[in-house]
Amino acid sequence: MLQLFRKERMWEKRPLKDRYDVVIIGAGVHGLSTAYYLGKLGVTNVAVLDKGYIGGGGSARTTAIIRANYLTSQGVLFFRESLKLYEGLAKELDFNIMFSQLGRLDLGHTDSSIFGLRQRAEINQLLGVDSRMVGPKEIKELVPAIDLREGKTLPIIGALHHPPGGVVRHDAVVWGYGRGAARQGAEIHPFTEVTAITQENGRVTGVETPDGRIEADTVLSATAGWSSTIAKMLDLELPIVTHPLQAFVTEPLKPFMRTSISSANLHVYVYQTDRGEVVVGGGVDPYPTYSQRSTLQTLESLAGHALEMFPFLGRAKVLRQWAGLCDMTPDYAPVMGRVDGLDGFLITAGWGTWGFKAAPVAGRSIAELIATGKTPDLIEPFGLDRFRKGKLVNERAAAPAAAIH
Ligand SMILES: Cc1cc2nc3c(=O)[nH]c(=O)nc-3n(C[C@H](O)[C@H](O)[C@H](O)COP(=O)(O)OP(=O)(O)OC[C@H]3O[C@@H](n4cnc5c(N)ncnc54)[C@H](O)[C@@H]3O)c2cc1C
Incomplete structure (x- = not known):
């Protein structure tokens, strides 16, 4: 029964x-x-x-983004091991943790950001982490909905692709x-x-x-x-200084992207959940506080940056927004x-x-x-x-x- x-x-x-x-x-x-x-x-x-x-x-x-494509050898080795443990965690705990390895793209819009991403690709590969540089053609293949039109202040000129990265419940x-x-x-x-x-x-x-x-x-x-x-x-x-970090999700939309995307230049990251909601987050708020209230100002700026990549999201409705505390080290x-x-x-x-x-x-x-x-x-x-x-x-x-x- x-x-x-x-x-x-x-x-x-x-x-x-x-x-x-x-x-x-x-x-x-x-x-x-x-x-x-x-x-x-x-x-x-x-x-x-x-x-x-x-x-x-x-x-x-x-x-809940999981990835191992860090920059320092200490960081890469540490997060590589964590990613490996996440891959076996549902079995280990006998509990469905819903780990979707949808891959991750870190976008580069300037020569200096491409230089930094290349450095990460080299270190990642040396330490056995699957990540490599891709150009606009491959980015478009991975995320057909992304706006790669020319003439933007921050054009997307390349990305670090990390296929085993993902999102967990x-x-x-x-x-x-x-x-x-x-x-x-x-x-x-x-x-x-x-x-x-x-x-x-x-x-x-x-x-x-x-x-x-x-x-x-x-x-x-x-x-x-x-x-x-x-x-x-x-x-x-x-x-350690405590800063708030905010994020929001939209109403569920039909699937339009599989890979999670982050842009340090645009201060934003975006992915679509298995349920169809679009999750948008960014960097910490610039002031220290223990308050966990979200703000309209951050919602506006995150949404604006997400629209640079996906202009059609301008019509999506925001379902909820929240903030949490982050213990930032220098x-x-x-x-x-x-x-x-x-x-x-x-x-x-x-x-x-x-x-x-x-x-x-x-x-x-x-x-x-x-x-x-x-x-x-x-x-x-x-x-x-x-x-x-x-x-x-x-x-x-x-x-x-x-x-x-
Ligand atoms: C919006 C947002 C997005 C994020 N996105 C990502 C992401 O994509 N990937 C990623 O890896 N990380 C992400 N993070 C960071 C990640 O969530 C945290 O680093 C992680 O959850 C910290 O876990 P923790 O167990 O150390 O702390 P917490 O989950 O904060 O737990 C600490 C606990 O301590 C308790 N506590 C505090 N003081 C006391 C006390 N005096 N007595 C008893 N209990 C006390 C609190 O109630 C709390 O439950 C994000 C964070 C935020 C806010």
């Missing part, structure tokens, strides 16, 4: 204990993926706490990781805000919540846009690992506008660090101490948001 309702719960509601081996602050995609991979390594006395509902932060607001990834983590023993506690972090003699010993104090051997902050507020509880200043790369002078405290942050695609490899790596005490090679370049040592990982040219500053 057709089973209309799932009998099994995704995760159980359990009473909060006063001690765990690991407390993870933030039940977004990063907190939950870390809990999942910890479970696989046998670390199961874990609580994931969130001040809101599960996956309600940046993970609920992402446009963000809620499904969050739920899949949450269910997977809970099945292995982790507890998930929504609406449980961390209000303070306790420490003794340079060692973090737990957290405080309105429901009481919790002790832990390890506390991980996986709070993305709120990372600085958590760090402040420890008198720690992070090289080098557009993440921050993962220990914090010098604070034993028992780890951070996974600096996820900016690019963090959803990183969740599988970041969660797996942080879990390995917690379980073994050793920092995996893949995340070694992304330590917080790189800012003190002056060893930045400059991904600015590969993050679409970069162009807006």
Whole structure:
């Protein structure tokens, strides 16, 4: 007989204990993926706490583009591994994450942007990531609806094509990781805000919540846009500034494009979902704030830039618009690992506008660090101490948001 309702719960509601081996602050995609991979390594006395509902932060607001065509060797190797994990994730979690590998085009409109894209193509190919330069003819074949007419201020003169890039169903990834983590023993506690972090003699010993104090051997902050507020509880200043990022979708239209397209010069990216909606996003708003309100000004500017590529969209109706918080670092790369002078405290942050695609490899790596005490090679370049040592990982040219500053 057709089973209309799932009998099994995704995760159980359990009473909060006063001690765990690991407390993870933030039940977004990063907190939950870390809990999942910890479970696989046998670390199961874990609580994931969130001040809101599960996956309600940046993970609920992402446009969920997955790709590995970054610029630096450190970035390409890291995101290449994450893309590989995404390819097997539905099977791994036994949950349909709806990963559509529709490919990705990064457009170039000027000599300097083509130079940057070529550099990425070379590095991508050297490191085994499928991406190469294409000209207007191939762009038109891939996206027949795109407007390549001459006479524009920013003509499309080439693009970086990355066929394995795609889009995933963000809620499904969050739920899949949450269910997977809970099945292995982790507890998930929504609406449980961390209000303070306790420490003794340079060692973090737990957290405080309105429901009481919790002790832990390890506390991980996986709070993305709120990372600085958590760090402040420890008198720690992070090289992170929180900016809002906005996006909108149109009503569903008949399929007219399969590939996702981004243009750093036009400050915009566009793709069509399997349901037909056109998703349009761009770079972060230029002011720091913790407000998650969207604005008419950004809607107008994003829409204007999208119309440069697809003028016929001028008649499409906007269904909804939203904003989320992005924890931006000066080098557009993440921050993962220990914090010098604070034993028992780890951070996974600096996820900016690019963090959803990183969740599988970041969660797996942080879990390995917690379980073994050793920092995996893949995340070694992304330590917080790189800012003190002056060893930045400059991904600015590969993050679409970069162009807006
Ligand atoms: C509009 C938009 C589009 C984006 N598009 C893409 C994209 O196409 N591809 C991509 O890879 N990335 C994209 N991103 C970025 C991506 O969404 C984020 O980097 C990612 O979701 C961060 O996940 P997270 O788990 O680290 O943080 P979040 O999902 O933000 O989770 C952090 C959680 O911490 C909780 N928290 C905060 N403070 C406390 C506290 N004191 N106590 C308890 N809990 C607390 C919050 O409630 C929140 O649920 C986009 C972001 C936005 C806003």
